[in-house]
Amino acid sequence: MPDSPIHAVLLYGPEGSGKTTLADLISQSWLCKTPSEGGACGACQACQAFSRARCADYQRIVPVGPSNWIKSSAIYPVPNDDDHRCVPVTQYFRTAPLGSRNKVVAFEDADRMNASAANALLKTLEEPPRYARLVLTTRHLGRILPTIQSRCLGVLCEMPSAEQIDRMLPDLSEAHRTFAHRSPAIASVMRANPEAFGPLLDFAALLPGRPRTHALTATEEFLTHAARVEKAMNAGARFANTKALEILGEALAVRTALGAARTQAVVEAHRRIVGNGNPSVVLDGLFSAILAESP
């Protein structure tokens, strides 16, 4: 977006619709010193710093903690909050960019902001310094303040069709194609990290044939696979556990005649882990249920 008067973009759509990828492309084109109509140049100092994740003019803000909120201290300085993961946005935008064309702040799950944080962000959106740029992503547009929506360029991200996925990722294996329909982003990560995802798929394939007594070892094995997924996706443990469970659930459904009760058990385990349940306890229950009918 060279010399565009747009200061803020709000990307909304379901998980897997490419919001994060698009947010990165927009961020880089705003940072890039010599962008063209096609986006960032990929070669300038700003582009190189961005691709090495060492760009001082770019900040990414994500929800944190057990309650999964974007803290007020991410937007404005809060006394006695010693979380130094990022500089508060209001403070960050007080100084001009160091080596890039603009300064960019990207928000993931922007709906996870409390009212005081959202209102403080609104002030920045109303009168941004000329070099300030913001990219917000959300799966829940209805939870974003209308006043914030009205100050952003809204872009709907839709799930790609099967044909579009084939064009984007032409050489996908059958297993990865299954997951790509849920999320092309995850399919790409899976394809790039076979050492992390292959063992999980093998685990899923063999699981239904294992004896009932394996339920507890299955939990340990699953957590080992999930830890590899965590590393490959560069994500937190809870996120990796839920992604690994989704992959397990789909693999079980595709490769085995998984009964409705077992499918329901995977869905229920997923719900409990997302809702902060203890992964070991939840998984012990899940694998006991899946292996209950085994010899």
Ligand SMILES: [Zn+2]
């Ligand atoms: Zn560049």
